[in-house]
Amino acid sequence: MKRTIPLLITFIVGLIVISSEFIPHRPFSMINSTLENWYLSISGFAIVLGLLSLVQVNSSKVYHKAENWQYSLASLVSLVVIVIFGVLWGMEDQRGILGNGEAISAFIGKKPFDYLFDNGITPLSSTMFSLLAFFIASAAYRAFIIRSFESNLLMITAVIVILGRTSFGPMLTSWLPKSLSFLHLPNLTDFILTYPSSAAQRAILMSASLGIIGSSLRIIIGLERSYLGSDE
Amino acid sequence: MKIDSQTERRIIFIVLFIAVMLPLIFPIGWTSEVSPHVQMTYDMVDNTPEGSVVLLSFDYDPSTATELQPMAISLIEHAWKNNQRVIATALWPMGVKMADAAFQELLLKYPSKESGVDFVNLGYKTGGMVTIQAMGRDMKSVFPTDTKTIPYEDIPLLKTVRSLKDIQFVISLSAGDPGIKQWIMGAHDMFGVKVAGGTTAVSAPGFLPYINSQNQLYGLLGGLKAASEYEQLLGIVGPATVKMDSQSVAHVLILVFIAIGNVKAYKKRNSKKEGK
């Protein structure tokens, strides 16, 4: 029972959304946009659940003095600090409960929340991302070894495209006569990207769309219900 | 000489680090050719009439700013040069700040441009495609105010904009999901609005199928190279152009790594055969 009603709701809501795509007449066209707006608000509330889980996991580590508990404390402190800053003085042009905090903004140049964003989250996020430069080099070094026909295809195309995307790659083949201009590196790169690569991407997109349509259908008709969990 | 794989990794990391740094300190100055998808994007912006309202969606965060921020700056500059008016929105929370930063930087160059008249930042909304669909029906209900909390109806630029359909084109600068794909599905496929995109070089091939006879995508900027090409088209020496040198050096280095890796594997195979 506790699971039947939610399944019924999913079924009805899903059916309304789908039929309203094809029925341009009211009330269908309106129900759909209403549901879309609701979605935003409901998912907005859910973030609280996650934060509570984060606090729970870390505070239990601190409380039990588990291994590396000091770092969990750092996590809790940063969470609490940024939330307090945000609540008190707001962010950007949004007022917090203490207003805009002009005095403190004058002192540090921007709102405390924004200060933490610019000097904490920004460098952390971009540096984490930049690790990819190193990883892509080590992955290429390790994996691009001449082996089977298929893996050679992967390697050769990668090498052509890596060359074709540099500034001087084009210079390597610029001497080619006009009749062979399709072998000119930037042209060859574009050719690979536009035709064979697009074809494979298309095949992946189209066949995966069937997987998505099928899974969606199974969810709507209530066959796939793992996300709802056990029936207790 | 035996090197374990951990040490090998570290050597690769250090060499790459130095190789990318050196050209930044001592620039080399290679030029590049303009690729067709960049040209398409440029032409789309260039052929849009003066006074049109255009939308730039900032669907990225600081982590991809090196690639996408120069695009944002070039695109806004191009739009302003043509007297187009720019709405900024964001499907990523941190995109709002990226938009502000871009406008601030350009205001130094174009001090006459006025907030609310020549540009407006409407901020971030969650929901991705759902939000875009809602914008296609009614922009005001999605963005009751801009980021300065000025009500929608009090912003002069938005007087003529009721829904997405009143916008000449949308360019999504996107680092992932939600981003270009949602704009294609939501804005182009549903409401017929022109959509072009700027994305990281990695995501670009995935979007190429959308540049097709349906014009699902009107143009695509992929990565720093595209950004530097756009700067070249605009005739400015921007941040992207400067950084292309480091790029090229790093590319060669990675090719060298691949070569070494193969030599090593070849030797290993040979020694195994001999061992037998």
Added chain:
Amino acid sequence: MPNTESFFYMKTNRILYSIILLSLLNVCKMNAVHDTMVLDVPWDNGTALSIKIDYEPMWKHVILEKADSSGVFVPLSVFFEGQTEYIDSDVLANAKQIYRISAYTSDRKDSLIVVKGGVATEQWFYMGKLSMLILLVLICTAIMYFISLARRGKALFIRRINGLDSMDEAVGRATEKGKPILFIPGIGDLDDIQTIASLSILSHLAQRSAEYNTDIIVPCKYSMVMSAAREVVKEAYLKVGKPDAYKEQNIFYLTDDQFGYVAGIDGIMLREQPAANFFMGSFFAESLILAETGFSTGAIQTAGTAQAHQLPFFIVSCDYTLIGEELFAASAYLSNDPQQIGSLKGHDFGKVMLIVLTIAGVIFEILGLHGFKNFFTVG
């Protein structure tokens, strides 16, 4: 546009005035504008009107205006040379709209005004989406047909999918080593179908890990995914009769931030040293950071995503990779659940249809018959 506005600038009762003007002009300039029609765009939601004008080439400037709620005409569009139709897609359904078309010669010495009205009505079907509806119904029917076949006990063949058999082995190896397994459900929220597919694979793996008494760690990027993952794992433990072994704290939320999430997972990989990593779901740039860090810890790695541009990184750094549709096929293959296998058969029907339609479309295009392709063109 503003300079032409001033020529006919009228403050009050523009509509009446222009109708009189129109009749006057029409007397002296017959035939100049042959026909003007304001038509409802058929088979839509009643928010579009088509304004069709058939005019002599002498009219170089054709301006279209629309009356707003107070009856004042506001400019809508300028026709370019040769343009005969304008679609106004910003119309209220079932309300009369009035348009004014003003035409001028190139020297602006002669002019002409036409006023016309029309009503856009809501219909009960979007004709433009007929092909989409047909294909959708066909695919869904096929899926349901095969599901019912499978449920009635008909054995349906599914070929082996590389990498899937090794998933159980990976769990086994983790057990031997006494290390946990790490499952990453991707960075998509619960509204991403890939995440849901990922959760059904998680269900299978959680059952295995419960059987082997191995811990399964699931860090999540979204709260709703965390809630759902907890339900899934709890149910799996319940199924194999070990509800007490279920540890809720092993399925937790890290942060909504893409790279904050990755930083956290990297830390887990280095400190917990899981012996098997599973990356299933929707992945973006972080794929390679995860896979390379996992590789450096020596874990067996299995990945699966339909995110085409992340596949190369998983392929070079992971032991097994499920490509695109294989992610959706995986849970059917693993669970051997008839309804899932039936569904997969339905997808295969769709693939055959795709291939047939593509070939047919290409042939029709070569023959120059564009109707076939146009029928399938939506939006």
Added chain:
Amino acid sequence: MVSTMSVLGTWIGVFFTLSIFSFLFKDNPFYKFAEQVFIGLSAGYGLIYLIYNVLIPNLFHKLIFDFSHNVILLIPATLGLMMLLRLIPSLQWLSKYPLAVVIGTAVGISMLRYMQSDFLNQLTATMINPLAGATKVEIVGNFLLIIGTICGIYFFYFSRKKEGIYSVPSRIGIWFLMISFGASFGYTVMARVSLLIGRLDFLLKDWLHIIK
């Protein structure tokens, strides 16, 4: 004071940047610290951002200042609150209702959008006259596009064993996939190096002032 704080800000940024880079060498206390601060800060950021930019303008503001026109918004507000009932074990089952609404909406929309964008539009995009290419290269490309797409789709066909004649198209499909993966990989190198350049730019310009 502002300038002192902004210099301090740069130093904080440098500290975090170097801490994360140190991870490449090996796990260490600096990385552990940076990682946990990152999680805490970004999770808090997400919450605050959502409150100011989604919940207040789209829900609370409308309910407080214009209640009569927005009564219907009580439904999502209630559903949102029900989502939080997950925290109370005895009422946990109630959180499945909002979940059902969310999933129903999301699933319906995905089904339609993938049907249109990834199925239909990609299908019609492949319905081309290959001979219509302007150059020989384009014509060859068009044929590759059609063959690659068809064989690629066949690669994902699960209902038949890949044996004998049936293994041929699937094999060709793999070739196309491999070419595509290689191309994506090569194309990506650039992007990844850009990110590193961005960080070096920060260290060399904003911190050390070595470059302009």
